[in-house]
Amino acid sequence: MKTLHLLTERLAGLTRDELAELLDARRVRSTVLRPGSGPQYPGSQHAGSPRAGAASVGLERLAAALLEDRSVAEAVGRLDTPSLQLLGGAVWLAARRHGVLREQPYWTQLEPSERPVAVPALLDFLAGDDPGLRQAVERTLAALRRLLLVLPADGGELALPAFVHRHLAEAVGLSRPAAQLMSESFNAPEVHRIAAGLDLPAVRNRDAAQAAVAALLADRERVRALLDAAPPEVRGLVDRLVREAPRLRARCFVPLGGFHYGAGTKYQLRPGGSGSAEADWLAEHGMLAPVGPELVELVHEVVDAVADGKVTGRFDPEPPRLAAGVRPVPDSLSEAQSAAASASRKAELLLAACAAAPPAIRKVGGLAVRDTRRLAKAIGAEEEQTRLWIDLAYNADLLGEYQEPSEALAPRGRGRRAAVPSGPLRLLPTGRYDAWLAGPPAERLVPLAAVWAVLPEVLTWWPEHREETPVALVAPQDPDAVPLRRQLLTALATLPPGQGLGPAAGLGSAGLAELVRLVGWLCPAGLGGGPAAEGRTLATLREAELLGAVAHGRLTPLGTAVLELLGTDAAEWFPAVPGIAAGGEDYRPAVDGLRTAAAGLLPPPQRTARFQADLTAIASGAPSAELAELLGSAADRESEGHAVVWRFSAASVRRALDGGLSGEDLLAGLREVAEGTLPQPLEYLVRDTGRTHGRVRVVRSACCVRSDDEALVLELSKSRMLAKVGLRRIAPTVLISTHSPAATLEALRAAGYAPVLEAETGVTVVERAPERRAEQRMPDLSRLRRGGARGAETVYDLAERLMRGI
Template identity: 50%
Template structure:
C-alpha cells in the first residue's frame, strides 16, 4: 500500500483524543498555513504530514535519540536500496518503496538490552507522531521522504562535490583545482569537473591526498569531518563583490585567507564555497575520512550531568525569597513608571536615562529594571502612548513629541492582586517570549528595555535547559556559575533539541537564561523548583506557539484545555511558594513600619501615601517622616483619619507609638496654614507673620510675590508652580477652590489601552476552518 493511503487509513482509525494529540504535536492547524489545500479529509491530512515542510517542523521538536533513530532508518535504506536520486532527476519514490526491517535497525543501533528497550520506546513515540509511518506491523520501518533526502546532512556530511562545483565556480576555477590535483589537462569544464568528482569520490585517493596535507589543514579537517561540515573562512571572494545564490560565482582570493591549512584544502577542492566567507567539506571527502562511517550512533538519554551536589537545607527558602523579591521589585518598577512614565526612543526601546532613573528611584539594579519592564510589556501591563503635537500657526507641522510608556488598563487589577497572582503573568511571559532578556549580543551597544523580541531559539534553549535540569535526581542541583557545568548544561540542551541548538551557542545565553530563572524562582541552586516544573509543563503544553499572546496573562483558554491546565498548575505552584500577603505592620518608636513579608495591596497603598519605602528583604521597612505625612494630608486625609487607619493596620491591634502620634498631629497642625487660591494666583493665610515671612524668602523670589493685604500675597505664576515652589522651600500649603474649600490633589491615572491578542491571533491560517487541534480532529472525524 502506498504511504499516503496507509497513513490516511491509520488516521481515520484514531480516537478523537489521539488524533488531537497527534495534530497538536505536529503543530496543526497552524502549520497548515503553508499548505496548498484545506485539511478537509484524512487523505489531505496524510499528504500534509508526509510533506517536507510538516516533517521538518516536527523534526525541530525531536531529541537526539529520536533523530538518531530516524537517521539510522534513512541510512540503512540507502545501504539496502541505494541513495535517493538527486532532486529533479526523476519522480520521487514513495517512502514505502524504501522499507527497513525493524530488527535490522535495532541490531544496528542497540547492542544491549537496555539500549534496545530505549530504541523501541523511541520508535513508539515517533509512530504516534506519524514520523514512523504505518502500518507499524513490527516488521518494516518506513519514514517520510525528507529523512531520506537529508540522510547525509543529518549525519553531519556536506553536499556532493559535483553539485558544489557546479554551484560555486566558472570554468577557470574548476580547471585550476584539476591542475592542483595533478589531473591531465581537460578540453572542457565538464570534462575537468568529471575528473575532479571521480578522484574525490574514491576514498583511497582522498586519504592519499590528505596524507600530503600540512598540519594546519589536518587541524581544519579534524573539526569538519565529524560534522557539521561548514566553516567560516575567507579562501574565496564573490565574482561581483556580492553573492546571490544561483546568480554569482566565486573566485579564489588572490591573497589567500591568511590560514595556510584552509587555503591548501581550498586549492585541492577539499573545501568549496557555499556563501560569503562560508566553505563546506564535500560529502565524498567526509565519508572517506570517517573511520566509522558505517557505525550508527544512538544516545538513548542525555549525557550525565557531572558536578551535581545535594541541595543545601535552605534551597526551598531561597526560591521563595527570589520569587517574593521578584514580585516586590516588579511592583516597585511599575509604580515608578506610573508616577513618571519613561520616554520611548525613536529607534525603539526605553531611553537609557529613564532606565537609570528608575533604577535609582526603586533601588533595583538597572539590568533587572530592564527585565521587569520587558516582562511587564510582554504581559500587557505596560503600553505606549503618544501625546498630541502642540498646535502651531505656521505652515511647517510641529515635531512629533516622543512616545511614553505607561501602565495599561490591566495594571490596576494586577496591582490589587496577591504577590503570586502578580508574578503569574510575568513568569508566563518569560516562558514563552522569544528573547533572552538579560543577554545583549553586541557588547559595544548599551542595552535598552522594550526592544522587540527577535531571538527565535530563545524559547527552545529555555525549554531544553529546564528539561536538562529536570533529569537531575530529586534533591540534587548543579551550580550554574561554574564554566564546566555551563558547558555540560549546554550539551544536555543540545541533546534535547539537536536540530535547533548547537554547542556553538556559547555560555553567555545559557548563563543569562539560568540567571533569569533564578530571579523568578524557577530554579534555585541549579535545580528546578516546583515553579520551574510548572513552567516546564507550560512549555510542553505548546503555550509558546501562542506568542505574542501569553497564556496566563489574560487571554481566554477555554478552547485550549492542555494550556489551561498548565496555567492552573503554574498558579498553584506560585501560590504555594509565596505566602499570603500581610495586612498589618509593626509600627515602632523610631518612626518606622516593618512588614514581615509581602504587603497586601491595601496596606501598600496606605504606607505609600504616608511613608517612604526604606529597605527590601524578608521584611520591608517603611519610614514615616513629616514630608510623607504632609503628602498624605495633601491627598485628602486629616490627622484623625490617618491615625485611625494606621491603628487598624497595626499588628495584633497594638496602639501606635507615641512619637508617631505626635508627628502626625504636629504636621497636621501646620498643614494648610496658608492656602493657594485659584487665580494667577493668590496666597492667603490667617497667620500674618507667616505671610510676611513668605514675602521675604529669597528662594521664592521667582514667584514674584507681592503683599496686597496683611493676610494675602499675589504670585506671578500659576497655582501648580506656586504649590511646588512653596513645598520645595519647606512649607506645607494646600490648594483652595474658588468656593473656599480645600482641593484634594490627585494626579490623573494615565492608562494605555490593552493590546494582548487572543490566542486565535497566533493560530491564524489560510482560509476559514478549525483553529485548534481538537476542533480540527472533531471536524475530520465528523466527516466535514
C-alpha cells in the first residue's frame, strides 16, 4: 500500500490531543491545509473526490504536507544526534537491501514504501546484543514514529520520507560500496588501472572491469588476504578508519583536466604518489576512492571484511557531560542584573546618539567604521559590542533608514524638469523609539532579548574567510544561528544548581570543546563543524552574557525565558518578532515570561535624585525617562553604573534655558524630583544664569544683534573674539552682522555670552532640533502568519477541524 494511504490511516487513528501534539511538534500551519493549498503528493485524491469524506480529505492533505521535503527538512533540522543516527542507519540498511539510491532530479518523486526496512535489522545494526542500548533505540524509534519521521509500512516494517533517503545517506558514518564510488569518481582508464593493480584479467569493457573489481572486494577472504600481504602500515590505517571514521584527508587523487572540483568531477591517481605510502597502496587497489578535494573514503567492502560481516552503526543515546571547567560559581543574579541594566542603558545611549547625529549608511550597505567607532565612544562600549547593539536595535525596528531630502537643482534647458538628487541615507530612530524610551528599563530590554532569540545571525562572530573589516548592519542570513542559540542555552540548563562554566572570557579550551560537543549532540544541524564551531559557540555565549541571559556560565531567569521563546516556532517568522510586531497572540505566554524575567532583573526606574552642594545630582539606580530628560537638559552626565551622576554648570543650565525653560520653571522641575530641598549653590547658579540669559538678543534677519544694554552692545562691537562675524554698531542698542543668525549665535556663545534667537515679531524663538524619525518596517505577525486563514486558531482547534472535516 502507498505510504500516503498508510499515513492517512495512521492519522485517522489519533485522538484530538495526539493530533494536536503532532501538529505542534511538526509546526504544520493551518494555511497549508486549506482546500486548494499545500503540496501535491502522488496518489492523493482531489478535494472533491467522492471516494472520501471531508474529514479524510483533510487528513490526506495533512499527510501530504507531512511528507513534503520542506516539512521533513525542518523537522530533521531540530533532531538530536541519536535520532539522526537512527535515521541514517535506516537509510544505510535500505541502501544495502534495495540498492543505492540513484541520483534523480529533485522534482522526481520517491515512494517511501518501495524501500522498507525491517525493525529487527535496525535494532541489530545500531545496538547489537546490548539490551540497554536496544531499549534506547526503541525509545528513539518511538519518538520518531510520533513525529511521523518514521512512517508505517506493510508487514510491520518501517519506511522513511523521501527527504531522509536523499539527504541522510551518510549520517550513520559508514562508507558506500565500491561500485557506487567508482561509478561516481572514475572514467574507464582509471577503472582498468585499478583492476590491473588487483591482478585481475584484462577486459576491454569498463563495466566488466568494474564488476570484477567489485566482485573481488566483495569476497571477505580475498580482501583480508590482500591486507595481510600489504605492509603493516596499511593494515594500521585500515583499522583506524574502520574504528573511527571511513574518511581521510589524503592527496592520492587529482581531478582530470585541471583543478576543478564539483558535482560530476572525475579523478585519477596522483602521478608520483601522495607522499603517504599506505594511502597510495589502498588507492591503487581500489580500497580508497575520492569523494572531494583531497578527501578519500574507504569502500564499504573493506569495512565489512575487517568486521567479518558484523558492521554496526554508531548510536550515542547519552549526551556528553560538561566536566572540564565546571565549578561552583557565585550567585549569578547580581551579575545578570548588572549586564541587563548595562544592555538597556547602552541601547538607550545608542539610540540617543543616532537621533542627535544620524550616521550615514554606506552605498554598499552597513555603517562606516568611523561612525561605528564614534557611536562606541558615545555609549562607552567596545566596537564589537557596539555593532551588536546597533544590529539588535535595527532588527527590533528601533532604528531604520531615513532618506534625507535634498533641494532640487535648477533645470538646464527649456521644458526640462528640475533634477531632484537623493540625499544621503542615514540611520535614525523609528517611530517606535519614543514609546520605547518612555518605558522602564525592564520593558526596554524585552525587545532586545526577543530579537536576539529569533535573529538568524551570530552578530559578534565574523568568519575569517570574510576579507572585509567587520561592519554593523549585517544582513541576517545564518539559518543555523537560532538552533545553535537554543541548544547552547539548553546545554547550560543541564548544569547542576550552583555550578557554572565561569565567564566566557575565561573559558578554557577543554571546557569549550566539551560545550561544543554537547551542543553538537543536541542539534548537529545548528552547529556545523570545523574551527568555526568553537568560534560561533563562544560568540553566542558572549552575546548571552551581554544581555544578562547567562552569568558565570549558567542560565539566568532571563535566559530561561529566552529558551522558552526559542521552544516555539517564533523564529520561523523573522523579521516579525513576538512582542514587537502586531498579532503575536500565540507567543504571549513566552513574551510575558520575558517581561517577568526582565522585571525581576531590573528594578523599577528611579524617579528622584539627590542634589548636593557641589552642583551634582545622583540617582541611585536606573533613572526614569522623565528624570533623565530633565537632568540631561540642565546638567552633564558624568558617570554610569549602579548610580548615575550629573553635574550642573553655567553652560548646562543655559542649555536648558535655550530650550524654552525659564529659571523659575527649571527650579520648580528640579524641586519635584529632589530628595529633600535643593542646595543653595544650585539655586544661585540657576538664578544667576537666568538673569543674564537673553540680555543679548539676535534678530533673525541677515543679521542683526540688539540689546537694551548700550554698554554691552559697545562691548560686543569692540570684542576681538567676535571679529570674524563682522559686527558693526548702527545704533546705541543695535549691531549688524555679515553672518547668518546661526553662525552669529554660535560665535557669541563661544565668546562666553548667552544670546537668544528672536523672531521678526520680537518673540523669542525656542531653539529645538527637529525630531526626525525613520519609518517603521516590521511586518504584522498575524498577517504574515495566517495569510487569510480563519482567526487565531490553536493546534487543538485545527486538530478538531481536521477530525470533523471542516
